[in-house]
Amino acid sequence: MGRKIFITYKYGDTQVETLTSVGDGQATKVRHYVDSLQDLLEAENHINKGEADDESLADFKDSTIESKLRDKIYDSSITLVIVSKGMKESWTAEKDQWMPWEISYSLKEHSRGERTSYTNAMLAVVLPDEYGRYDYFIEDNSCAYCKCRTLKTDFLFQILRDNMFNVKNPVRNDCAYHLSGSKPYVGESSYIASVKWSDFTADINASINRAFEIHEDIDEYNIEKTVK
Numbered sequence: 001m002g003r004k005i006f007i008t009y010k011y012g013d014t015q016v017e018t019l020t021s022v023g024d025g026q027a028t029k030v031r032h033y034v035d036s037l038q039d040l041l042e043a044e045n046h047i048n049k050g051e052a053d054d055e056s057l058a059d060f061k062d063s064t065i066e067s068k069l070r071d072k073i074y075d076s077s078i079t080l081v082i083v084s085k086g087m088k089e090s091w092t093a094e095k096d097q098w099m100p101w102e103i104s105y106s107l108k109e110h111s112r113g114e115r116t117s118y119t120n121a122m123l124a125v126v127l128p129d130e131y132g133r134y135d136y137f138i139e140d141n142s143c144a145y146c147k148c149r150t151l152k153t154d155f156l157f158q159i160l161r162d163n164m165f166n167v168k169n170p171v172r173n174d175c176a177y178h179l180s181g182s183k184p185y186v187g188e189s190s191y192i193a194s195v196k197w198s199d200f201t202a203d204i205n206a207s208i209n210r211a212f213e214i215h216e217d218i219d220e221y222n223i224e225k226t227v228k
Helices: 030-043 063-073 098-107 158-162 197-202 204-216
Strands: 004-008 078-083 110-112 116-118 121-128 193-196
Touching: 004 030, 004 098, 004 116, 030 197, 063 098, 078 098, 078 204, 098 158, 121 197, 121 204, 158 204, 193 197, 193 204, 197 204
Parallel strands: 004 078, 078 121, 121 193
Antiparallel strands: 110 116
16 A cells, blocks of 8 residues: 655755766765655655755744645655755754754644644665765664664754654663663664665565554654754
8 A cells, every 4th residue: 555655854965875877977965865765655656745845944933834844744644754974964953954843743743624644654764875884873783792783863853863762661682791771672662763775675665564563553652743
């Protein structure tokens, strides 16, 4: 069954691996990955409900932001957050960038008349950086003994990292090489789970279904819906 999908991403970020589909002399941008993703979604009968504007929000009032974003997100059921190394402008307040607001409104409930649009399922799709690596965010086998995965969330937007490792009753492994307070989580510890681009594109529906399975257990997570 096709899903109605909203994609949030940093249009002009060039800190990504070069795509062969991009013409000579052009820098690969996140937008090129989204173009490729659009083709893959259409092949699986999914519908892309959004289109990024890549505008500054600095001069907008909250009511204007709410109107623009709610119109785009309202009819979607899952939001894909495209994580790229340069997605966040360190010189611009998070409240003045598009992605945090798009994540926020994807997590909120919106009512129009007798119809309510509930919190979206969410999935972070992580792009390879300009060196073709993911370890700016995802480090696999970070422990030589339990082969756990580490997510380096510090560079993310706050609303994104607040919805990772936010399960109310975490289960941790028993690896003796981790201190008791830092033992890795087991199972789906994040409402917004993360998947590498290479794994996502290898089986899009498996990743999307994973997000919806987490969404079915939404009450087990502490969901942060506000841009701070």
